[in-house]
Amino acid sequence: MEIARAAAGLFAARGLKATRAEDIAQAAGIAPRTFYRYFASKEEAVAPLYAAGAQRWAEAVREAPPELTPPEALEHAVRQTLTPGVGISSASWEWVRTLIRLASASPALGKVWAEVCHASEGALGEVLRERAARTATTGLDNVAEPTGSDGSAGSAGPDKSAGSAGSTGPAGFADSTHLAEPTPRQRFVAAVAGAAVRVAVESWSTTDSPPHGPGGPAELALRNLEAVRGMEWREPE
Secondary structure, eight states: OHHHHHHHHHHHHHOSTTOOHHHHHHHHTSOHHHHHHHOSSTGGGGHHHHHHHHHHHHHHHHTSOTTSOHHHHHHHHHHHHHSTTTSSOHHHHHHHHHHHHHHHHOHHHHHHHHHHHHHHHHHHHHHHHHHHHHHHHHTOOTTSOOOOTTSOOTTSOHHHHHOOSSSBOGGGOBOOTTOSSOOHHHHHHHHHHHHHHHHHHHHHHTSOOOSSSTTSHHHHHHHHHHHTTTSOOSOOO
16 A cells, blocks of 8 residues: 555656656655566556545445445445545545546546446445345345335335245345345446446546535535435345
8 A cells, every 4th residue: 555655646746647657666665676566557556545445435335234225325335435534534535636637637547447446336236235135134124115104114015024935035025145246236236326426526526626515525426326316226026
């Protein structure tokens, strides 16, 4: 990570074009040969920083309270990772802004950013699979229909709310606990959620808005996620 921080600092201070791999190696206190042992290019040197942010996002979804629905868990994770002072400091967000701007201007760095975002979708899909598996194991229905005023399970009948025999899990949804890979639905949700956050951060980086408040990445991401709240989050039976 020290190499990544050195690269980011030089990119921010000098610009991408004016920074050589040898400069990064010197700033990190290593030999150029050592640098190339870890990275094939100077652009790849900041990949660990991009990946660290994506990993915090996925971990925040994993650690969200189990009773939260998928949309609620994603929104919880956004607040935990994109709010300045909660996830990272305001000063660090300025580094993020610079690195995202550089990625939009450099095809080579943009490729690194895109690869990290794609890997993040895969990690988030796995987290959603794990949460679904825990829900099925504990019998906690966090994707059930909204309850009515009398506490009933809305349009879900008693058979579905109690679960049923066969291939369906709690609340009558397809049971994915035996699957080692995320389901197509979980992959889709991960892609949509990942795009919501990515577009929010990229959009914020094009402005001079502070990282907090209505124009900050957290609020932009929450608005993006709100727009997809009406999508079908359930697994088909």
